Amino acid sequence: MQITERTEDTIPIVSITGDIDLENSPKLREYLKPKASQKTPRLLLDFTGVSYIDSSGLATLIEYFQSVQGFGGKLALASLSPRVKNVFEIVRLEQIFSLHPDIPSALAALKS
Amino acid sequence: MSEPQTKHKSPYALEVRGLTRSFGSRKILSDVSFKLKRGEILIIMGGSGCGKSTLLRHIIGSLKPDAGEIYIDGTEITKLNDRELSNVRKRFGMLFQTGALFNSLTVGENVALPILESSDVSASIADLVVKLKLELVGLTGFEHLKPAQISGGMKKRVGMARALALDPELLFCDEPTAGLDPVMTAVIDTLTVDLTKKLGLSAVVVTHDMTSAFRIATQMIFLFEGRVIASGTPDEIKNNPDPILQQFINGYADGPIPLKLSKDDYLKRLMQA
Numbered sequence: 001m002q003i004t005e006r007t008e009d010t011i012p013i014v015s016i017t018g019d020i021d022l023e024n025s026p027k028l029r030e031y032l033k034p035k036a037s038q039k040t041p042r043l044l045l046d047f048t049g050v051s052y053i054d055s056s057g058l059a060t061l062i063e064y065f066q067s068v069q070g071f072g073g074k075l076a077l078a079s080l081s082p083r084v085k086n087v088f089e090i091v092r093l094e095q096i097f098s099l100h101p102d103i104p105s106a107l108a109a110l111k112s
Numbered sequence: 113m114s115e116p117q118t119k120h121k122s123p124y125a126l127e128v129r130g131l132t133r134s135f136g137s138r139k140i141l142s143d144v145s146f147k148l149k150r151g152e153i154l155i156i157m158g159g160s161g162c163g164k165s166t167l168l169r170h171i172i173g174s175l176k177p178d179a180g181e182i183y184i185d186g187t188e189i190t191k192l193n194d195r196e197l198s199n200v201r202k203r204f205g206m207l208f209q210t211g212a213l214f215n216s217l218t219v220g221e222n223v224a225l226p227i228l229e230s231s232d233v234s235a236s237i238a239d240l241v242v243k244l245k246l247e248l249v250g251l252t253g254f255e256h257l258k259p260a261q262i263s264g265g266m267k268k269r270v271g272m273a274r275a276l277a278l279d280p281e282l283l284f285c286d287e288p289t290a291g292l293d294p295v296m297t298a299v300i301d302t303l304t305v306d307l308t309k310k311l312g313l314s315a316v317v318v319t320h321d322m323t324s325a326f327r328i329a330t331q332m333i334f335l336f337e338g339r340v341i342a343s344g345t346p347d348e349i350k351n352n353p354d355p356i357l358q359q360f361i362n363g364y365a366d367g368p369i370p371l372k373l374s375k376d377d378y379l380k381r382l383m384q385a
Binding site for chain 1: 227232233237238240244245247277306310
């Protein structure tokens, strides 16, 4: 799994490539932890390169989501493959996470 | 469910070829063969003692056959050593007949066990995964109870949550709905179908519950005296005129399926000194 970051309109866009599974999710967790502690107000996770996410990956995102609630931090996910989206839907997480078909719509949601 | 399609070695999640096994002079499994495509649910039916659970124990690698081969995603498992088998086992989940929970651990700890044993994820991540899995089986909020404090049906559902803890590609269930009320049976059935349709999981389900079997099966095999005497889609099984099969799926008391012991045997044995 690879993680790269760029900024667009002051919003960090974190692109993940590879599988977010038991082996890799701790790496994503370590990446997200400082984002939460620095109280990053808005964060976009680009899932274009994610072919698979398991429950530990979902848990990692839930933990981030929980940790930013205190300061009103926003999180949006963009470009999930149907297969990855299904993993969210089977545990009804699409009702909690802001999922978007592409980066522009996720950026728009974060700015709103 | 845990691997992208490109990583698969075979179009079949599971293939059993010519599996044969005897215990002493008694042949329990005789030339059993079948295939399970990825994303499908195979139901194994058959009366008590027909070899269903023995077949399942071979497929999960806890018994070795006298003859025959078992391929899990193209890997033949009957000749693997313990370490190799343990790697294959990470890809499947198993729900045992009784739930097989550790009584000294809480429900949550039971579900977390496979996660913490096989990875470096933190306890807080494992806790969240436990919550996701317990919700799937309708047991949100039960994580702090001990197995002794919940019903048999709930234990079964905790067993299901634990079987799903590592997001298996292949799920084996031994009597998943025995002891569950009709509503919980439907919940577990719907979950199994959802997992196969949405996540590409494949499942092998051993069951006596014909309502549940016909509700979820994409393929069925019927074992009788250790042999596969019928196989096909649910419709093909329903329309198969074999009298043994029809007696079983319709639950008739009279028919060609013999009682374990005839009355004569019983009386003879009873009166022997």
